[in-house]
Amino acid sequence: MALYGISCDDAFHVLKDCDLPLGVASPNRNNPKGFWRVDKDKAPELRHTVLTLVAFHDLEEKIRECDGDRDKGIKAFLNQNDGEGWMLPETLRLADYGLGHDDRAREHQPVAGRLGPRFYDWQLAQSPEESWRECHLHARNLLGQEGYFNLLGEVLRDTALGGWRDALKPACDLEKKESLVRVFSVALGFLSPEAWKNRLEQMMAIFQNRGFTCEPADTIQIIAGALKRVPKENRSEGVTAAGGILGETDFITALEHLLAAVPRRADHPWHQIIRKQIGEAAYRIIWAGLEMASPNRAAETQAPYSTEKGKMSQRDLFE
Numbered sequence: 001m002a003l004y005g006i007s008c009d010d011a012f013h014v015l016k017d018c019d020l021p022l023g024v025a026s027p028n029r030n031n032p033k034g035f036w037r038v039d040k041d042k043a044p045e046l047r048h049t050v051l052t053l054v055a056f057h058d059l060e061e062k063i064r065e066c067d068g069d070r071d072k073g074i075k076a077f078l079n080q081n082d083g084e085g086w087m088l089p090e091t092l093r094l095a096d097y098g099l100g101h102d103d104r105a106r107e108h109q110p111v112a113g114r115l116g117p118r119f120y121d122w123q124l125a126q127s128p129e130e131s132w133r134e135c136h137l138h139a140r141n142l143l144g145q146e147g148y149f150n151l152l153g154e155v156l157r158d159t160a161l162g163g164w165r166d167a168l169k170p171a172c173d174l175e176k177k178e179s180l181v182r183v184f185s186v187a188l189g190f191l192s193p194e195a196w197k198n199r200l201e202q203m204m205a206i207f208q209n210r211g212f213t214c215e216p217a218d219t220i221q222i223i224a225g226a227l228k229r230v231p232k233e234n235r236s237e238g239v240t241a242a243g244g245i246l247g248e249t250d251f252i253t254a255l256e257h258l259l260a261a262v263p264r265r266a267d268h269p270w271h272q273i274i275r276k277q278i279g280e281a282a283y284r285i286i287w288a289g290l291e292m293a294s295p296n297r298a299a300e301t302q303a304p305y306s307t308e309k310g311k312m313s314q315r316d317l318f319e
Contacts (some may be wrong), residue, residue, distance in 0.1 A: 011056050012098070018049035019099040044100060045092045045109045055086050057097050088112040132170035140172050148173065153186025161195075164202050165209060177212040185222045189229025193241035196226065200245060220250050224257035235270070239277045252278075256286050264290060 017025060017036040022043055025036045039047035062080075063073030078085045091108040094100030112118075123131070140148040152171055159167045164187075174180055184203050188196050200219070207214040223242045230238040243251050255274055262270050275283040 008053075008057055008060050011053055015049045015053055018047060018053075019044045019094060019101065019105070021100075021102045021104070024101075043109070044105070045094060045111050046114060050094070050099060051088065051111075053099065054089070054092065054097055058086055088115060088118075129170065133172070136170050136172050145173055149179070149183050150186055152183045153190055156183070156187035157190035161198060162202065164199075165206050168206065174210075177207070177214075177218065180207065180210070180212070181218050181221050182225070185225025186229060188222060188226035193230065193234055193237040196223075196241045197245055216250055220246065220254045220257065224254040227254070227258050228261060232269070235273050236277065239273060243277075252282065252286060256289055259286060260290060260293065 015035050017030050017034055018038065020030075020036060022041075025040050030036050035049050038049050044050050059073065059077045062076040063070055066072040066076060081087050088111055090110065090112050092111045093108045094105040099105060126134070136148075139151060143151060152168070155167055156164055168174065168183075171183075174183070180203075188199060191199065200222075203222070204214050207218075223246060227235075227238050227242060239255075242254055246254055255278070259270060259274065262268055265271060266275075271283075274286070
């Protein structure tokens with residue numbers, strides 16, 4: 001919350017009534033959409049919402065101790081308790097934080113001990129590598145393979161150059177080369193096109209480390225997949241970057257893959273960008289290839305709206 005400029009007063013407003021005594025809050029008394037519903041069956045000092053306010057109060061204290069420097073304050077908050085960060089208090093007196101509405105709030109109440117051990121024995125027996133592996137398995141099961149691969153792409157996007165190999169060590173479902181190709185295409189699509197070339201060198205090393213050979217067709221698929229995901233404002237730069245990475249023939253093949261995945265219309269944004277980037281003659285070659293691959297697809301220019309059967313509908317208006 002501190003990163004977004006939210007103050008303690010703001011947090012108290014958002015979590016209003018979360019500190020009411022057990023059994024007091026109800027839809028008739030409180031905002032039916034409020035966060036007071038969270039853990040309402042627990043004592044106030046054990047509720048997630050209340051502990052969030054206590055932790056946020058501590059964070060603001062750390063920022064004040066750092067003369068208002070937010071970044072230094074956050075760092076101090078995360079590094080307290082010998083680097084463990086903020087931890088559940090053994091006891092908590094809600095009145096110290098402007099919380100609570102009864103006599104209990106003015107007395108120290110036990111907290112950490114009532115919430116159980118911080119770690120279970122099986123967690124302490126796990127190595128960090130095993131723990132991260134388990135986290136990835138949970139993510140894979142929750143998101144499904146496609147969603148998990150998209151998540152891995154986001155992880156790689158936020159990983160510094162040279163760190164991709166270590167970032168993928170605990171990942172699952174990457175036993176096949178095709179899976180790596182999909183993850184890498186997602187990751188490149190998140191990145192600025194100017195960073196693609198350096199990242200491709202990293203990908204080649206990962207392929208080799210995992211016993212795969214990255215064929216030209218794999219690189220084409222990665223680049224074509226990245227182009228499909230690149231933000232609209234970076235599409236022209238993406239085509240330029242692809243041309244600088246791939247040879248002329250492979251570049252055209254990648255563009256064919258891309259255009260085969262979008263509506264075949266000369267006025268479609270991707271068609272317009274590619275025609276402008278590579279010239280009319282080269283674009284016509286790609287168009288002819290698409291026609292040969294699926295000659296029955298409609299190819300004429302279409303208006304952004306259709307009124308067929310008396311029903312107006314949008315056609316890729318916001319592409």
